[in-house]
Amino acid sequence: MYKVQKKKPEVDIHSQLKYRFRLNFYDKPPLDDIIIEDFETFALDRLRVLAEIETAFVRNSPWETIKKHTEDQCRKYLELGHTTAKTKDLDRERQKDHISHFVLRLAFCRTEELRRRFVKAETTLFRIRYANEDPQELISFLKSRDFDWVEVSSAEIEQYRDQLDAAGGKGSDTFYKVGLNRDAVVVFPEVIGLHQVKWTRVPDLVEKRKVFLKGGMAYVSSKEQSSIIFQSFQAHLEKALELTAKALPRLDEDTRIVPILDHLSQGFLAGGTSEWNNATSANGDEITADMVDDISRKHFPACMRNLHNALKRDRHMKHFGRLQYGLFLKVLGLSIDEAITFWRRGMSTIQDDKFNKEYKYNIRHSYGLEGKRANYPAKSCQQILMNDQPGSGDSHGCPYRHFSPENLQTALLSMYSSQGLTSADIPEIMQIVKGGHYHVACTRVFEITHAKYGIRKDNGVGDGESVTHPNQYAAKSRELELGATKGAVKKDTDGDVAMS
Known part of the structure; x- marks a missing residue:
């Protein structure tokens, strides 16, 4: 009882x-x-x-x-x-x-x-x-609303006891018989009592044979009444x-x-909005142009890996690609001087005069040093997915959305096979992409490629959160590596102390 x-x-x-x-x-x-x-x-x-x-x-x-x-x-x-x-x-x-x-x-x-x-x-x-x-709060709330259900009388309960027991399970009569009165409440996380509603309101309970049906009405026990409430x-x-x-x-x-x-x-498409829109460097540490290539192989999401690889391959990049990648690197911690060095090296086929006139200004502009001197944030997943759709010859955008299935599979294996992604993982990722949940696919790749740090399925980038910003992906990846490095150093130090 x-x-x-x-x-x-x-x-x-x-x-x-x-x-x-x-x-x-x-x-x-x-x-x-x-x-x-x-x-x-x-x-x-x-x-x-x-x-x-x-x-x-x-x-x-x-x-x-x-x-x-x-x-x-x-x-x-x-x-x-x-x-x-x-x-x-x-x-x-x-x-x-x-x-x-x-x-x-x-x-x-x-x-x-x-x-x-x-x-x-x-x-x-x-x-x-x-x-x-809270149980008492729940009872007060439900009593304040009309759910269009009829309380079953004691006589009916006695009349259909066997059928009700069969539907509710052995011993289910213990909660039919208990009611509410002015002096006492039953401590139970549902409304106490037995009610009947039209069977069409609880098809899930009918399917599971958890109700007694008679005359088109379903007799619903207290422990199953949440189904009526949720349906309402x-x-x-x-x-x-x-x-x-x-x-x-x-x-x-x-x-x-x-x-x-x-x-x-548009928010659902990218898994909600991101708090990284005005983010700064992940750890407050600056990176140099020489570090970008190594960091890209270990910590970049697919969109930025694709841009980096395209720059290395073509020695040139169109406007929206430079904008998407440049702002990402700025937030990652690349200073204005290092950014100019990085892009000068990357676009090595461009003559110095043309680079200084047409490209250097744009780099300084993105850092808020030219034009209206605005501090532009890096683009979030939602902006990358919804704005400035890539055309022929473009490298920007989201590979999960803008690549063909065949190209996406090839690109993912090329980018992440060294980090643990295998062909066995591809069907799951492609199924998610097929459903249009691109941020979920990116999050799943993060989980697979960071399994060595203890990341498991449903961990996301932390506390179960999905990727909503490229810099979020990179920052979390670098944090995991840094944490593992510190842990290894501490372990070595403890070992030295123990030996001494």
Whole structure:
């Protein structure tokens, strides 16, 4: 039997909050005044969480792994404390959650594909929050909503006891018989009791034979009622997205919002936005032109390996290639003087006068030393995937997206076979690429080529995160090598001490 504990008389803490519950079906749009910075940053933070959820599904991660990675991402970007938390600004956290959901609803309502992906990710986020909810809070939340279910009477339970036991498993009557009253609650992470709904609302339970069916109704035990709740959340969101899509044309003339929505809707393609847009050198250490070739073989993602190899092969590179590669090297730690040296050597077929007039200025411009003197960030995966598509003779872009399947396979084996990538790994990577999840394919290559440092599948570039920026890939790779080197030095030092 489950424990029954007396409910202590207390003040209703929900009544003191603007957002009463941590769980939310997002029935009502936010009516607050929202500054444009919050409009975008709230949505970007939520997008990072949803993108990692989708990435985990693409990688066929087990549920516990998906749950852990999502919880880690939420702690970083979308914290949502329990109602009993006294040290948190719960209204502010829940306002961010509320606003960010509706902004992304605007961004992802545009196509059926985007709607499908958004619903799957949001439903997964709801499931994880549901599983982590305080039992009493969960009961309060569910009692506040109408799920269109009918509580089964004691007489019916007795009448169909054998069938209910067969559906719920041996001993399942222990939770049918226990109910809620004014003085006590049952400590159990679900609503207690037996309910019936139309069988079409729980097809997953019908398929698994976890419900008793009679007269078109499914009798659902408390431990399976989450299926009804999740289905309700999903159906509600699907309908809301369709209505949002119909209303979206009214925003077309708003020049502030539409570009933001365009940017967000592209986010899933690159696994979310990146925090590396304004990154500096990975370790704060400068690199020299002489070091680039060696670093490229050990630490560069495929896009930058391809650019580096193309420069060595052709002794020349077109504008967008130089821009993509040059900004990457700048953030990697190549100073302006070393950058000029690197490009002068790399483009050795160009005469000095032409190089100084046509190329040196552009290099200095990218470092903020010419023109409007802006400090340009390196291009993220999203920008590489979506902007300035490569044409004939170009070397820029993302190999996972812009190479033919045959060329991609050949290029990957050529680039990474010395780091442990084999032909046996290629089918998995190509299957991910076929699904359009290019950042996941790049992340998988990172895991395979860094296995010697203890990186395993689902580790990503750290804490399960996917690659969202070329400099992120390079920085994490260099960090792993540095950590391994320090560990080896310490081990040798300890050994010397032990011998002395």
